[in-house]
Amino acid sequence: MIKILLCDDHAVVRMGLKMLLNNHADIEVIGEASEGDEAIDLAQELKPDVVIMDLSMPHGKDGLTATTELKKVMPEVAILILTMHDDEEYLFRAIQAGASGCILKSAPQEELLGAIRSVSNGNAYLHPSATKRLMEEYIGSVKQGNSDTFHLLSDREKEVLTLIAKGFSNKEIAEKLVISVKTVETHKSNLMEKLQMKTRPELVAFALKKGLLGYGI
Template sequence: MIRLLIVDDHAVVRSGLSMLLGAKPNIKVVGEASEGNEAIEKAEELEPNVILMDLSMPHGKDGLTATTEIKKMFPKIAILILTMHDDEEYLFRVIQAGASGYILKSAPHDELVSAIESVSTGQAYLYPSATKKLMTEYLEKLKQGDNNDIYEHLSDREKEVLALIVKGYSNKEIAEQLVISVKTVETHKSNLMEKLKLKTRPELVKYAVKKGLLNYEL
């Protein structure tokens, strides 16, 4: 039996969802809440295993904040976000907050029930267009190259050269510091640019700063 808590700022929506979902033999609606603070209180009091959470609630705590707090307090509760926003920004923020799923209010009733059943068993649920957005983002990162992973495959010498570049050393100074030739420094630098898919020294410096290499110890 799925113990469901419904959170939405509109009483009519809560009532309709409660009637619809409560009629399912495997779902028991244990309570309702009109905003995030009440949702947190009800989550502790009623011990649901799934919360259907509205994202936008102007009065009180919003759904995103409530989701983050509930997941910290009760990590085993699955939270399914129900929203009208078909927006990539909301999608990624919801995932970061720890929600198990994201479904639009315009979705068919059967799809909503399936989504609740999915998250109740520990699975994640995303409506089809959201899945496409995530895949597009993932493929775009692959196309651009994941520099964070590539860094771990640089040689120790390449990491040393990169750290000295970001600290402002010239090729000659790097050569003196590492007791190697200037030509060798230039070779390491060229290899770095190719591996990290960067084209200019400023790009290399920007990347190294993001990696926190100003404090890199030789």
């Protein structure tokens, strides 16, 4: 059972999401919040697997600020940003804040359900247009000659990065590469240091930019 905490300033939106999600046997909405501070308090009390966080909440703490603060006290919780903004600026800010994914409010329900199940398993989720924007930005940065830290990675670190981006857990990566889980964690730590990143979603976004998901590891 995937336990969900909803955070949206519109009661009607929360009601609709709750009715939709509770119709699925593997998902249960265990709490609702109308702004960021309330979401942080409820998350610590209820221990959800996934927090669905509205990005824009004019009253109280906004979604990005709440995401940043919640990840500090509950780094294990997955946060899925729900937004009407199809804009790469919001996407990157959400990833930097520690969100596991970002989905548009206009997305079909099948996509929302898939995103929830994905982030609850420790994977990252980006809606299709966001993935396209990431690729376009990367191509643009290459054309402009921006510096790149990809060359700093060892071959093994690139393998680990690719598998992280494909959604494998540390244990699964260890089994696939025939190394210990501790070694995987060390490679992951080195990756983040070399790439100057702090979260798994940032690594996934970087791997998407690099086209690593096409590698057959």
